[in-house]
Every structure is written in C-alpha cells, then in structure tokens.
Amino acid sequence: HDAIRPAEPEDFASILELAKEVAKEPDAYFWDENDDEEVLEQTWYPEPEQGIDTFVLEAEGVQGIAGVYVLHAAAQSRGSHIAHGLYMVSQAARGRGFGKALCAHSVREAKRRGYKGMRINMVVSTNVAAMRVCAACGFQKTGTIPRAFQHPFRGLVDTYVMFHDLDEIQEPPPSLSPTEKPALHFPAAPLGIVVHIGEEVQLHPQLGGGSATGGAKFEIEPSLPEGMTLDNDTGVIRGCVVGPVDDTRYRVKVTAQTELLLKVEEPEVHCEDVSMSINEDFANMLENVTDIAELPREPSKIRAYGDWMIWMVHRAWLDDPTLIEFNFNNMHMPAPHVESRIAPKLMAAMEKNTHIEVLSLSNSNVQKVSGVDLANSLRKNCTLKTLNLECNCLDSISVRCIAVAIKDNPSSALEHLRFSHQKQMGQFFGRPTEEAVGQMMQENELIVKLGFECDDAHWRNMIDRALLRNNDYCRRRQAQAQSGPEELPPAEEKSLGHVLLLEPPSGPASQAIREYGMLCEYMEVSLKLPTTSQLQNCAKNNGASIAYNVAAPMIKECRSLMMDGAKGKEVVIADAFGTETVGVLRDWSLNNDHWLVDLWLEDGGRCTFRSSKDPSFSLSDTWSEWFRSESRSLRGSRAGA
Numbered sequence: 001h002d003a004i005r006p007a008e009p010e011d012f013a014s015i016l017e018l019a020k021e022v023a024k025e026p027d028a029y030f031w032d033e034n035d036d037e038e039v040l041e042q043t044w045y046p047e048p049e050q051g052i053d054t055f056v057l058e059a060e061g062v063q064g065i066a067g068v069y070v071l072h073a074a075a076q077s078r079g080s081h082i083a084h085g086l087y088m089v090s091q092a093a094r095g096r097g098f099g100k101a102l103c104a105h106s107v108r109e110a111k112r113r114g115y116k117g118m119r120i121n122m123v124v125s126t127n128v129a130a131m132r133v134c135a136a137c138g139f140q141k142t143g144t145i146p147r148a149f150q151h152p153f154r155g156l157v158d159t160y161v162m163f164h165d166l167d168e169i170q171e172p173p174p175s176l177s178p179t180e181k182p183a184l185h186f187p188a189a190p191l192g193i194v195v196h197i198g199e200e201v202q203l204h205p206q207l208g209g210g211s212a213t214g215g216a217k218f219e220i221e222p223s224l225p226e227g228m229t230l231d232n233d234t235g236v237i238r239g240c241v242v243g244p245v246d247d248t249r250y251r252v253k254v255t256a257q258t259e260l261l262l263k264v265e266e267p268e269v270h271c272e273d274v275s276m277s278i279n280e281d282f283a284n285m286l287e288n289v290t291d292i293a294e295l296p297r298e299p300s301k302i303r304a305y306g307d308w309m310i311w312m313v314h315r316a317w318l319d320d321p322t323l324i325e326f327n328f329n330n331m332h333m334p335a336p337h338v339e340s341r342i343a344p345k346l347m348a349a350m351e352k353n354t355h356i357e358v359l360s361l362s363n364s365n366v367q368k369v370s371g372v373d374l375a376n377s378l379r380k381n382c383t384l385k386t387l388n389l390e391c392n393c394l395d396s397i398s399v400r401c402i403a404v405a406i407k408d409n410p411s412s413a414l415e416h417l418r419f420s421h422q423k424q425m426g427q428f429f430g431r432p433t434e435e436a437v438g439q440m441m442q443e444n445e446l447i448v449k450l451g452f453e454c455d456d457a458h459w460r461n462m463i464d465r466a467l468l469r470n471n472d473y474c475r476r477r478q479a480q481a482q483s484g485p486e487e488l489p490p491a492e493e494k495s496l497g498h499v500l501l502l503e504p505p506s507g508p509a510s511q512a513i514r515e516y517g518m519l520c521e522y523m524e525v526s527l528k529l530p531t532t533s534q535l536q537n538c539a540k541n542n543g544a545s546i547a548y549n550v551a552a553p554m555i556k557e558c559r560s561l562m563m564d565g566a567k568g569k570e571v572v573i574a575d576a577f578g579t580e581t582v583g584v585l586r587d588w589s590l591n592n593d594h595w596l597v598d599l600w601l602e603d604g605g606r607c608t609f610r611s612s613k614d615p616s617f618s619l620s621d622t623w624s625e626w627f628r629s630e631s632r633s634l635r636g637s638r639a640g641a
Helices: 009-023 037-044 098-112 128-136 280-287 305-317 341-353 370-377 396-408 431-443 457-483 512-515 516-528 532-541 549-568 620-629
Strands: 003-006 053-060 069-073 082-089 117-124 139-153 154-167 191-198 201-204 219-221 226-230 237-240 248-253 257-265 325-327 359-360 386-387 416-418 450-451 492-495 496-502 572-576 580-591 594-600 606-611 616-618
Touching: 003 098, 009 037, 009 053, 009 069, 037 069, 053 098, 082 098, 098 128, 098 154, 098 325, 117 128, 117 139, 191 370, 191 386, 191 512, 280 450, 280 606, 305 341, 325 496, 341 370, 341 580, 370 396, 386 457, 431 457, 450 457, 457 572, 512 516, 512 549, 516 549, 516 620, 532 549, 549 580, 580 606, 616 620
Parallel strands: 082 117, 191 257, 325 359, 359 386, 386 416, 416 450, 492 606, 496 616
Antiparallel strands: 003 053, 053 069, 069 082, 117 154, 139 154, 201 237, 219 248, 226 237, 248 257, 496 572, 572 580, 580 594, 594 606
C-alpha cells in the first residue's frame, strides 16, 4: 500500500538521487545539474534540531522513493507561525496523484503542528502540473515575481508565491460517531477526491480491509455529477465529469455507510507551453496514420495538451466525417515556425476538408502567415460556413488576402465571418483592406454576419447594403425550403420613368472601357446613360464621328448589360410622377418596346414598373470611381473607328 512517513537515515541516498533527477528538469527549482550534492543535501535532508522535517512516499510498483516533501517554518521569530513546503516526485511515479497526496499530507501536518498558514516561495509559471497540484490542495497565488527564473528553453519567466490560510480549514462534522469505525470507505486524500472535467475516473470502494465484491447492493445520495455513474453491484464509481459542480458530499450505502467528499475542478489550461508538452513518439506515429479508422484514441486534453492539439488537427487533415465543428477558441496555438504540425497543417487541411462547417479560432494565436495560408485554402473550400478569427495577430494584408480569396471562390459556403479586434492592429485595417472586404460582400450573396470595423464611409455603406441584401435572400431561401417553390406575393403596379443604378459590376472596368470607350467616358462625366443624339454630339465634340446605326445598338447593348449586372442589387426606381422606390432588382425585361422592372421591397413586398417607352438612366457616384479605377489609356475610340 502507498504510505507517507518521516524519512529515515537509510532513505537519504534515495532522496539524494531523486533530488539530482529533479534538478535536471527545466522548470522545477533554481538549482540545476551543476550544483554539488552538498546543496541538495542541505535542501532535502531533515534537520530536526532546526525544525526541518522530511517525509517520503513509498508506493506500490515504484522502486525506491516515489516522492519527498520538506516541512519547516518559513521564517524565525515573528514569522515562525507560517510553514514552508518543498516537494518532488519521481518521474516514474508521475500521473498517479502522488504530488497531490504529498501536498495534502503536508497541509494536514502543518495544521496539526499549529501553523497558521503555509507558503510555497516559488512555483515556476511554466510548471503547469505544480500549479494545478497547489490549487487542488487549497493554495492560492498571492504574488508574481517577474522574470525571476532562467528557463533553459524559454529564457526569463515569472515565478509565483503560493499561500494557504490554514485557519480556513474546518473539519466537517462527522456523520458517524467518534467510536464508530466505517466498514465501507473509498481510499482518498484527507481533503477529498479531486477530479477534473473530461478526465476518466474510477473509484473502488473497500469493505473492511479488502475490496468490495459481489453480494452487495450499493446506493448513493445525492445523484452523482453528470457523466459519472455508480455500479450498484460492485460499488465502483466511474466516468468523466462533463461540467463544473459545487463541492458535494455523497453518502454511499451498502450494509454499512460512509461519506465521500468529491471536489470537481475545471482546470485552467496553460496553452503557452504546448510545443514543449508534445510527445514526439506519439506525434511521429500520428503523422503515419492515413486512414481515419486507424486514428489512435484521443489524448487527454488536460495532461497531454500538445498531443491533443496535434490529434485534432490530424483529424481535420484526414477529413474526419464526424468532425463538423473545429473549436480552438482561447487555446494558444504555437507559432508556425515553432510547431508546423498545428497551425500550418490546420490551414492547409482546410483546402481539402469537406466536413468542417464551423472553424472557431478566436484568441488562438493565429499569426499573419497563417492568415495568408488560410486564404489560399479558402479559394477552394466549399464546406465551411462559419469562420471566427477574432482577437488574433492578423494584419491588414492577411485579412485582405482572406477577403479576396472568398470573393474569388464562387462555391464558398461561408455565412458567418469575423475579423475584429486583432492584437497588432488598431480599430481599422486601412482602405485597401476595407475595399477588398467591400468587394467581397458585393460579390458574395451568402454572408449574413460580418465582424469587421470599416472606417471608409463608401465601403461601409456598400457592406451594410450587401448584408441587408444577403439577409433578405437568406430569409427567402428559408421560407422557400419550408413552403416549397417560391410563390411570389402580389405586386403593386406603377409606371416606369427613371432608373438609378447604385452599384457598378464587381469586376474591373477595363473590359467595359475597351468595348464602349466613348460611351463609358460620357457616363463617367455625366453619370447618365446618353440618348443616341447625345452620344453622337459627344463624339463630334471630341473630333470623332459615330453613325446612328452604330450608336443606337451600342447604347442598348450596354444598357442590357448594366441591368443584368444590377440583378440582386439595390436600385432606385422613379415612376412617371417622380416618386422614388428603393428595392432590390429581382428581374427586368424588354419585349417589343414594353419595359417591365420587378423589385423586392425592404418590407418583403413587391413592386412592378411598366412603360411603353425607354426610361432614363442615371448612375451613382460609385460608378464614376469604378470608371476611374482604370487608366484612361485603355479607352480606345471604338465609336470613332
């Protein structure tokens, strides 16, 4: 059986060997493998005459000493009421709760000796396991010493001072009388059993001096936390706790009864050391797995955080059909140049993955280069619906690359996209990025939620209009899916007098300028579609000429292209009396000089405009900017040719 006892002289050699082993570790204590034995002996050997006591832990299956702790007063005279503890556990004995057992034993021993509090002078900030053990045993972080420890791999790191107020420890009132010895008990630490969310647990009861076996029926009150169960025949408690609960005392009943204090903790995950917590053998084995059916069991997210991250990314790489939502929110991925098997591999996996619909990477240390890598994958991805990249380290270039990639992918399924609050940027990303996002929204008809701060009024207006349009499309698609083929609501009939086109085509103006050079130049200056005579006069004023049989078809052809490009976009239609109506162009037609323009209104209604003569056309200022985006040198004189 495992036992903690005072150290004897015959234990000294084993204590010294264990101290040498721990001294080699990068974040255990100040000393290292170069310190001589005298320093280690002075630290770990007992000196009863000075009030320094050493306790050792012996455990089944561990040769020699499994663990050691030292207990003594933290100071002399007026500070002698506070205890100080030092702890170490053999590498061969880790993962079995011996660190918690030693720490809990020292707390109880300090309380028994009359100390009012207990202090641990130094816990290195990178030593996640030590922090977790201290917290589980009641210690709290009371101070930080910046850059006090020289880590051999990470440079100067912080250390913490931990403190436990022993006066706050209150022994719970016993349910059994002082003379009554429980016949049923669960082996546990004195301060209760600590289990972590997501960690597999098995607690075996003992009857008298041996394990509980068949013939008994077990019951427990109240019910165990969700995810844990009691075997009514054997009394074994097993399972994984799925959520945080308050500390609860349970009563287990059989022919005798006992009490079990179960403390459930939601562990604080320290992600900064992921690259140092990777088991290279496991990672190399995982890289050779090419079939999802051969994927090894999921590593513990608590004990092997780096392995778990690599395992999750490899699932995405293998296109696991059961992996629909990929969530690394608030999980610090190593920088791409430090660990290529996490962030870089994940970004590349999204190019060929056909099952992940939600990629949540909020506050997960996504770097600029990873943003560009993800953009390359988004050019081909057709499955992803939600992408959250908030609170990372992206810059204006990487965000612009992502926006351009989405715009260039006609098969993109993205509906929710978030970029805001990047750590290395201000509130805004600059006009080139805002223009790219605005053009993306002009082209994309699926994105209904966009987390992006836009400073430029023009592009902010374009983005807002596109979101309004896309949400309207989404509502109609949902209604159509519920009610079958779309049934158009009755339309209000109006006369058609004038058409104002607000949004130019999403592509460059160069092709339009080559095809309709003189016509484009006229529209750039006047923001109107000319009549045939107006276009002829414009050509004459520029020293050219254009025949009627050339000008008239050119205007009609250009007008048709402009109306086709306006479908699904917001336009303003005025009737014969000048009353304007704003809506989204659903359709239009021109048959035998009879015009029909069909609009969706913002309130969900519909309006049709009819006319037997050509309406006048005008353009918004955005068209002028669109024309100017190309060099005037592109404007040939097709009209005057």
